[in-house]
Amino acid sequence: MSTSGDRRPARPQSVEEVSARLGEQAYLADRGLGTAIFLSLSLGQPLLLEGEAGVGKTEVAKALAPALGAELVRLQCYEGIDAHQALYEWDYTRQLLYVRLLQEGGELREDAADEIFGPRFLVERPLLQAVRAGDRAVLLIDEIDRADDEFEAFLLEMLSDFQVTVPELGTIRAERPPAVVLTSNRTRELHDALKRRCLYHWIDYPSPEREVEIIAARAPAVPADLARRVAGAVDRIRTLDLVKRPGVAETIEWAKALAFLGAERLERDSVEVTLGTVVKDHDDLVRIRDELGGILTDG
Amino acid sequence: MAEGAAAGGVDRVVPALAGFGRELRAAGLPVGTGQVLSFCRGLARLDPTDLRDVYWSGRTCLVSRHDDLAAYDDAFARYFLGAPAHRLVVTAGGTPAIDERRPALHAPAPAAGTERETSPRDVGHAASDVEVLRGKDFADCDPDELAAIGRLLAGLVIATPWRKSRRTQRARKGTRPDLRRALREHVRDGAVRDIPRRRPRVRPRPLVLLLDVSGSMSAYSRALLQFAYAVTRGPGRVEVFCFGTRLTRVSGALARRDPDEALRQAADAVVDWEGGTRIGDSLREYLRSWAWRGGCRGAVVVICSDGLERGDPDVLAVAMARLARLAYRIVWVNPLKAGPAYEPATRGMRAALPHIDLLVSGHNLASLAELATVIEAFD
Numbered sequence: 001m002s003t004s005g006d007r008r009p010a011r012p013q014s015v016e017e018v019s020a021r022l023g024e025q026a027y028l029a030d031r032g033l034g035t036a037i038f039l040s041l042s043l044g045q046p047l048l049l050e051g052e053a054g055v056g057k058t059e060v061a062k063a064l065a066p067a068l069g070a071e072l073v074r075l076q077c078y079e080g081i082d083a084h085q086a087l088y089e090w091d092y093t094r095q096l097l098y099v100r101l102l103q104e105g106g107e108l109r110e111d112a113a114d115e116i117f118g119p120r121f122l123v124e125r126p127l128l129q130a131v132r133a134g135d136r137a138v139l140l141i142d143e144i145d146r147a148d149d150e151f152e153a154f155l156l157e158m159l160s161d162f163q164v165t166v167p168e169l170g171t172i173r174a175e176r177p178p179a180v181v182l183t184s185n186r187t188r189e190l191h192d193a194l195k196r197r198c199l200y201h202w203i204d205y206p207s208p209e210r211e212v213e214i215i216a217a218r219a220p221a222v223p224a225d226l227a228r229r230v231a232g233a234v235d236r237i238r239t240l241d242l243v244k245r246p247g248v249a250e251t252i253e254w255a256k257a258l259a260f261l262g263a264e265r266l267e268r269d270s271v272e273v274t275l276g277t278v279v280k281d282h283d284d285l286v287r288i289r290d291e292l293g294g295i296l297t298d299g
Numbered sequence: 300m301a302e303g304a305a306a307g308g309v310d311r312v313v314p315a316l317a318g319f320g321r322e323l324r325a326a327g328l329p330v331g332t333g334q335v336l337s338f339c340r341g342l343a344r345l346d347p348t349d350l351r352d353v354y355w356s357g358r359t360c361l362v363s364r365h366d367d368l369a370a371y372d373d374a375f376a377r378y379f380l381g382a383p384a385h386r387l388v389v390t391a392g393g394t395p396a397i398d399e400r401r402p403a404l405h406a407p408a409p410a411a412g413t414e415r416e417t418s419p420r421d422v423g424h425a426a427s428d429v430e431v432l433r434g435k436d437f438a439d440c441d442p443d444e445l446a447a448i449g450r451l452l453a454g455l456v457i458a459t460p461w462r463k464s465r466r467t468q469r470a471r472k473g474t475r476p477d478l479r480r481a482l483r484e485h486v487r488d489g490a491v492r493d494i495p496r497r498r499p500r501v502r503p504r505p506l507v508l509l510l511d512v513s514g515s516m517s518a519y520s521r522a523l524l525q526f527a528y529a530v531t532r533g534p535g536r537v538e539v540f541c542f543g544t545r546l547t548r549v550s551g552a553l554a555r556r557d558p559d560e561a562l563r564q565a566a567d568a569v570v571d572w573e574g575g576t577r578i579g580d581s582l583r584e585y586l587r588s589w590a591w592r593g594g595c596r597g598a599v600v601v602i603c604s605d606g607l608e609r610g611d612p613d614v615l616a617v618a619m620a621r622l623a624r625l626a627y628r629i630v631w632v633n634p635l636k637a638g639p640a641y642e643p644a645t646r647g648m649r650a651a652l653p654h655i656d657l658l659v660s661g662h663n664l665a666s667l668a669e670l671a672t673v674i675e676a677f678d
Contacts, residue, residue, distance in 0.1 A: 036359040199360055
């Protein structure tokens with residue numbers, strides 16, 4: 001599956017190296033996150049990331065894959081996802097057509113079943129892909145809290161031995177397991193067994209200073225001074241009693257929008273028209289318009 | 300990396316690390332042996348003499364819930380620094396500690412009814428008494444009658460309406476062809492006679508109960524809590540909250556098997572029995588802290604309150620509008636509605652009314668039973 005072959009760089013040997021490599025991918029990890037990732041890689045245990053929406057949980061895996069020279073395999077969870085959608089499935093339509101074809105050509109022999117249930121007709125889903133790729137992949141299991149208990153139990157089994165048995169093909173096993181990152185928005189409590197299996201890290205909103213660095217890394221076109229003002233304003237917005245507090249992605253979007261409009265500082269006019277990039281709930285918009293004076297102080 | 304040397308360093312501190320695991324357990328964190336092992340192995344790859352490494356590897360390996368982070372910081376400060384928690388300053392994304400422990404008060408009024416010893420009167424409740432009880436306003440019941448009502452309520456099951464899941468199941472008249480099965484039959488029999496089908500599976504919608512336990516509702520609070528306990532036994536996910544001036548989640552307490560114990564725990568958890576009512580603020584609190592975790596989206600939400608709002612009715616109106624956008628249906632249970640001349644004229648009720656799908660009285664057993672039927676029939 002992977003094209004990176006064996007030229008991938010070795011696994012990082014220290015927390016600093018983890019942070020440095022993520023930094024090359026324009027992801028700034030603090031010491032806590034760096035340690036968590038380093039331990040996850042060293043101990044071979046999955047890393048469970050939680051935090052408010054928009055703090056960059058998914059981004060961790062997206063940056064980690066290129067940082068490790070690995071391919072990102074993403075399994076997006078949703079309500080009702082089951083093993084087939086996560087693991088593998090047979091391409092039934094093509095199988096049926098093929099059987100038809102064989103019948104009509106009078107070629108339906110004894111061993112046809114082997115062919116029909118062969119690699120040709122197997123549709124690989126993310127988990128099987130990850131097992132095949134082994135440590136050439138970073139497996140991202142996104143929003144695990146959206147899946148149900150049964151799927152969680154299945155996943156637990158999967159994460160403990162990294163092997164997949166396809167009855168018709170045999171057992172496929174990852175000789176070296178992939179790095180695994182799980183994210184959860186805490187819409188429900190995950191099962192203890194799964195949590196115990198994982199290392200855990202809570203990602204917080206970054207400090208304003210850190211957020212300035214993030215803007216600089218993600219949107220280099222934004223002037224440093226504007227970035228500092230935007231980060232300060234977002235920090236104040238987050239202290240308000242809002243339905244949905246802005247995430248890091250919103251901060252970056254806002255800074256970009258303001259820079260695009262040629263703003264150099266935060267002025268009421270430019271802020272009013274760009275506010276929709278940071279705050280995406282009507283009640284919150286009203287709230288923030290009321291408090292705009294306080295938010296823009298020293299901006 | 301010189302893992303051997305570092306590991307040697309760790310060997311010497313392993314007893315101390317294991318001791319920290321015990322410290323955390325004593326502080327109420329569910330720390331497993333496997334996690335302590337990960338902690339030791341992890342620290343072997345780091346620098347066990349650097350307190351920051353100890354802090355972060357411990358936090359990564361030994362904690363698995365956000366709610367436990369504050370307790371972890373406390374225990375870490377105690378164990379490694381011998382200091383009270385607020386001395387510990389962890390830079391780089393230190394998490395604000397949220398203290399959710401609030402002073403617990405006891406529910407004062409209906410305490411007599413919580414005793415479960417069967418009094419002679421209980422035994423005598425015959426079928427006709429049950430009929431009388433069904434129609435009797437909770438406000439007119441004595442503790443014994445309330446206890447009897449509690450037992451009758453235990454038999455009540457609320458089945459919420461169904462919603463489609465993305466999982467499917469076999470069904471003769473399903474809407475989607477089951478190609479996997481078709482192929483199997485085809486290979487086995489050489490032909491497919493009827494195309495096997497599947498249809499989406501259905502699951503019950505979540506149910507959220509918000510109970511007003513303020514002073515004006517005190518005659519009904521206990522019965523409604525018993526109602527909540529009964530409902531918790533039903534299928535599907537149920538979340539229960541009590542509110543007066545503040546909001547308390549009691550789902551956890553009600554999950555206990557023994558009903559008296561469950562009710563006692565729930566009553567202990569509520570901080571403001573018989574205080575005033577701030578419905579709008581309580582709903583807002585619910586929406587902010589629980590709505591997206593407490594299973595509100597697509598849920599049937601039942602609010603039990605007399606609507607005597609002391610707070611700002613505008614806050615209530617905004618909160619109700621938001622709730623209505625999230626929830627599948629909103630039912631308002633108002634015991635005052637039982638009165639013949641009732642008009643939802645209070646400021647609170649007027650603010651809430653446009654967003655309510657159904658207004659029922661729920662002042663006695665019969666009407667609660669009726670409520671169960673009505674909820675089931677939503678669709």
